[in-house]
Amino acid sequence: MRALVGLAAVGALTLTACNDDTSSDSAKNTPPPTAAPTTPAAAPTMPVSTPTSPAAAGSSSSTPAGASATAPAPATGGGKDATPGQTFKIGQPAQVQFTSGSTKGVIALSVSSIETGDPADLDALKLGDKVKGLVPYYVHYTITNTGTTDLAYTSVDHVKGLLPDGSEAQELMIIGGFAKCPSTSLPKGFTNGQTAQACAVALAPTATKVTGAEYWGSPYTLGKGAISWK
Template sequence: MSSISMRKTTLAAAGLAVASSLILTGCKDGNEEVPAAPAAPSAQASQPGGYATPPAGAPSSPAAGGYDGASGAPAGGSGAVAKSGQAFKIGEAATVPFTSGSKSGQLALTVTSIEAGSPADLTSLNVADKVKGKTPFYIHYTAKNTGTTDLSFASVGHMKGLLDGGSESDTLLIAGKFEKCPSESLPKGFTNGQSQTSCAIALAPTGTKVTGAEYWGDPYNNLNNPPQKGITWK
């Protein structure tokens, strides 16, 4: 086989592997997807925007220590940008950098409750093979625009469940409406001060519970040195 043919074969195999990964795992390890979700944000996600100018001497990277997008307050104060791996209580707001495609800004995310559902809730979705032996838990959260950019039609997502033992739950992604756990893109005119409620479906093996939630959107999902961790609520 010529070197050109070998290269084409290698590229084709790599493309197939990527496509299969999206179908089988959804947004992260162990997740289920119905159907395949949109592609992940581009490399622009590593450069979040929409912040007020930080004061002199403030850290340049929100994930490395951060500053408040509205007041420029250093991390650790009220409203400071959440640090990698930081833990919050359910009902407590976390200020995070936000990116979705070409849009970037800042949000205050709050996990408001985690509600146990029933396997029967998912009957109409025709996903019995994917959820067999699992119970759905609904993670309810709000997103408030605390930055300076219009985030109309952006998709928040990147919220997953944590089992009572601390490990990650599976996540069920749904294309379309699901009344038990509605999740839609941010509405038109989503500017500073606007907020929206949303929901994520976490799947727990029968006999276990989802007792926490984790947001792992950029920059809390990168593998830079040091690697960044998601922020959690319990």
């Protein structure tokens, strides 16, 4: 078990924990931890995305004689991409032009809830004094494929917690399994209409709390260039 600490350029402390209690999700593509200072454009993120069962297909109905049956319309993101700096309500989806390596697609992304954890949850990560006085928060978010590209095995990460004053919460990158906030890449066959749940860990001092979240993956950037949920 090991942990690395790096100071992000935006002033938020980023912790990287390596948990020996890994599960099958350890085979996902995970960026290597770094102890060097990072810049907002290349800040480390925790790969997250936990597959769920495919979205239920539309209900069938009888087709009158002589009429041709039509397939259910594909899920869409509403036709308008979220703009940098745009703010959404918790649970409200944002349409995003998603890029992961050479894979490009369209997703509907929403922060579904922010759960307050227990400082004892972090004991298994053996971070010691690095997380003393900090409370973990679990940012749960939902990904729906609204495009035509199969996004299997990609990871929708770049999600950070936000404090009440709008500043970024400290970020915890976990390499390996973490039952409180599980992470895997998107599953095989993640095509149009498929939905998955994911989670990111944010840390805040006991005197404050995490009340929102932001997504700064391409084409967005950290800070005012990100989209957020509050």
